[in-house]
Amino acid sequence: MPQLPGAEVASAKKQKRSHENASVSGSSTSDESTRERKRKRKEKKNGTKSDRASELVNVNGHRRSAFEERRNSLGKAARDPRDEPSYKKRITAAGQGIKVRSPSPVIDEDGLSRPGRGTRDRREETAEQAEERLVKMRGAVRTILECVGEDPDREGLLDTPSRYAKALLFLTKGYQVNVADVVNGALFHEGHNEMVIVKDIEIHSLCEHHMVPFIGKMHIGYIPSDTVIGLSKLPRIAEMYARRLQIQERLTKEVAHAIMEILKPQGVAVVMESSHLCMVMRGVEKTATSTITSCVLGCFERKSKTRNEFFSLVGLNKS
Numbered sequence: 001m002p003q004l005p006g007a008e009v010a011s012a013k014k015q016k017r018s019h020e021n022a023s024v025s026g027s028s029t030s031d032e033s034t035r036e037r038k039r040k041r042k043e044k045k046n047g048t049k050s051d052r053a054s055e056l057v058n059v060n061g062h063r064r065s066a067f068e069e070r071r072n073s074l075g076k077a078a079r080d081p082r083d084e085p086s087y088k089k090r091i092t093a094a095g096q097g098i099k100v101r102s103p104s105p106v107i108d109e110d111g112l113s114r115p116g117r118g119t120r121d122r123r124e125e126t127a128e129q130a131e132e133r134l135v136k137m138r139g140a141v142r143t144i145l146e147c148v149g150e151d152p153d154r155e156g157l158l159d160t161p162s163r164y165a166k167a168l169l170f171l172t173k174g175y176q177v178n179v180a181d182v183v184n185g186a187l188f189h190e191g192h193n194e195m196v197i198v199k200d201i202e203i204h205s206l207c208e209h210h211m212v213p214f215i216g217k218m219h220i221g222y223i224p225s226d227t228v229i230g231l232s233k234l235p236r237i238a239e240m241y242a243r244r245l246q247i248q249e250r251l252t253k254e255v256a257h258a259i260m261e262i263l264k265p266q267g268v269a270v271v272m273e274s275s276h277l278c279m280v281m282r283g284v285e286k287t288a289t290s291t292i293t294s295c296v297l298g299c300f301e302r303k304s305k306t307r308n309e310f311f312s313l314v315g316l317n318k319s
């Protein structure tokens with residue numbers, strides 16, 4: 001901080017000056033008030049300075065957990081400004097003991113996960129607005145058909161714009177799913193503290209760079225702290241994040257963080273293997289490649305033994 005040494009010099013100079021003032025001048029009221037003012041200013045300055053110093057110590061002294069760091073490393077997606085966290089509200093809410101907004105970037109106040117700019121419009125639209133949306137999308141698909149050199153009016157393509165628009169809305173329906181609806185209270189206090197794994201969850205998602213599918217399998221493991229979640233909920237959480245434009249890395253992370261947040265377990269591990277059609281069908285055309293991503297949180301992150309047990313149980317030996 002370059003300001004600190006500067007501020008010190010300034011206050012030292014002032015001290016010297018006020019000392020000179022004191023030795024030279026008598027007790028005239030104007031001098032006294034000047035000194036008083038200077039003293040106050042100095043006090044104010046020192047106060048802010050020491051505040052800032054303690055603040056620095058706090059920032060430096062506070063060791064950020066790896067968990068926090070990972071949270072901050074989540075991809076920053078375009079967000080609806082209405083979804084920005086309101087910190088002021090959070091403080092008062094905490095003071096009054098009301099349930100506060102989740103600090104996680106994964107799940108929003110109203111249960112939406114990473115809503116984009118258009119998410120709420122889509123979720124809250126009326127029947128007429130929904131029809132308007134379809135009309136717009138049909139027009140766009142028709143344009144695409146023309147652009148690729150097709151005749152959108154030939155028999156086989158007549159309904160394609162409408163079908164494609166509906167299919168695309170289906171494939172991206174995860175945006176408007178509310179986590180609370182997915183979990184639907186299926187949390188059970190069981191006192192069970194052993195690893196739980198759901199393997200081979202089929203994932204069909206769309207790569208956000210090409211809007212072409214990537215298809216694969218996800219394995220989710222967690223170690224509860226007494227509370228377990230209904231087993232079918234894990235694939236549904238995965239599906240919620242897969243039914244939107246994604247990249248595999250973020251999908252893996254979002255599922256792990258969401259489970260961490262919903263369940264507060266000792267740890268979560270998510271690993272995903274998939275084949276990206278944007279790689280298989282175009283570009284490098286490497287049909288046999290698969291991409292593996294993983295995200296481990298809590299005890300899976302801390303203990304290599306736990307992590308290795310998970311990887312060997314899902315058939316991926318990482319040691």
Ligand SMILES: [Zn+2]
Pocket residue numbers: 207208209210211212276278279
């Ligand atoms: Zn792609």
